[in-house]
Amino acid sequence: MNEVPPIPSELITRLRAARRVAVLTGAGISAESGVPTFREAQTGLWARYNPEELATPEAFRRNPRLVWEWYAWRQERVRQAEPNPGHYALVEMERHLAEFILITQNVDGLHRRAGSHQVLELHGNLFRAKCCDEDRLVEGWPESSDIPPRCPHCGGLLRPDVVWFGEMLPAGALRSAEQAAASAEVFFSIGTSSLVYPAADLPLIALRAGATVVEINPQPTPLSPQVTFSLNGAAGVVLPALASQIWEIGK
Numbered sequence: 311m312n313e314v315p316p317i318p319s320e321l322i323t324r325l326r327a328a329r330r331v332a333v334l335t336g337a338g339i340s341a342e343s344g345v346p347t348f349r350e351a352q353t354g355l356w357a358r359y360n361p362e363e364l365a366t367p368e369a370f371r372r373n374p375r376l377v378w379e380w381y382a383w384r385q386e387r388v389r390q391a392e393p394n395p396g397h398y399a400l401v402e403m404e405r406h407l408a409e410f411i412l413i414t415q416n417v418d419g420l421h422r423r424a425g426s427h428q429v430l431e432l433h434g435n436l437f438r439a440k441c442c443d444e445d446r447l448v449e450g451w452p453e454s455s456d457i458p459p460r461c462p463h464c465g466g467l468l469r470p471d472v473v474w475f476g477e478m479l480p481a482g483a484l485r486s487a488e489q490a491a492a493s494a495e496v497f498f499s500i501g502t503s504s505l506v507y508p509a510a511d512l513p514l515i516a517l518r519a520g521a522t523v524v525e526i527n528p529q530p531t532p533l534s535p536q537v538t539f540s541l542n543g544a545a546g547v548v549l550p551a552l553a554s555q556i557w558e559i560g561k
């Protein structure tokens with residue numbers, strides 16, 4: 311998993327000439343930071359739960375305490391994690407390109423912690439909470455034994471500010487992501503199983519608009535047969551190698 315796969319010279323040429331690049335990331339880019347990917351088996355007391363069943367409004371309605379504690383556990387995992395070379399290579403990419411947008415499905419906030427600025431969070435963020443009744447962000451709440459805690463404004467239940475299955479994505483972020491995919495010269499799909507919609511549509515929008523689409527993933531995905539270039543390796547290995555070959559970084 312740690313060797314750098316061959317990077318086609320045609321891809322290097324296109325990236326050197328590119329002015330507009332868009333990137334879609336999934337849980338795989340945080341794997342090398344030690345954050346488990348969304349679909350890999352969960353550990354410890356969460357082993358018996360399927361994330362796709364927990365990340366739903368139904369699960370929260372049925373057992374708000376269980377769902378809140380699952381997110382608290384994930385927050386703790388992320389707090390102990392650090393961005394990895396894959397995150398930092400994307401920060402470099404943003405610095406070198408005239409127009410660059412980073413669209414993420416991840417809710418761990420690691421892209422911003424690494425120093426990326428143009429980030430669109432399609433599925434929200436683990437570290438933000440919102441009131442179920444007022445649907446507004448809540449920055450803080452008084453210490454209490456309530457799990458989930460209560461909204462300090464109206465007493466309603468608080469929930470993580472993430473997009474659950476069956477919920478709409480933030481309209482502004484999705485629209486910007488679709489526009490970026492439609493106008494990018496090069497579109498990267500990195501560390502995602504390409505199973506979840508509408509995020510999984512973005513590389514297809516880029517393809518239809520004539521972009522060069524590059525997938526970086528150690529495993530094949532449903533997108534793999536359609537991309538222009540497939541780099542079968544770990545993001546934390548492939549992205550730094552790509553950045554150094556394009557911008558001679560670290561030479």
Ligand code: BV8
Binds near residue numbers: 337478529
């Ligand atoms: C919506 C936030 C509509 C919460 C998440 C049938 C067909 C089409 C669509 C649907 C359908 N049935 C249902 C739907 C809709 C559904 C959907 O797409 N379901 C899928 C499963 C079929 N979508 C939704 O519900 C979306 N909303 O459609 O609303 C609507 C319309 C009208 C009115 C109301 C509603 C909402 C989707 C968002 C759900 N929330 N997360 C949380 O995180 O707790 S999605 C969840 O999956 C994660 O957040 C993650 O972001 C996302 C995708 O997973 P990945 O990031 O790809 O992670 P995964 O583990 O799957 O894969 C990791 C990959 O990394 C692997 O490929 C692995 O090989 C690779 N990898 C590993 N190591 C590395 C690596 N790659 C690189 N380097 C490494 N080192």
Ligand code: ZN
Binds near residue numbers: 461
């Ligand atoms: Zn409230």
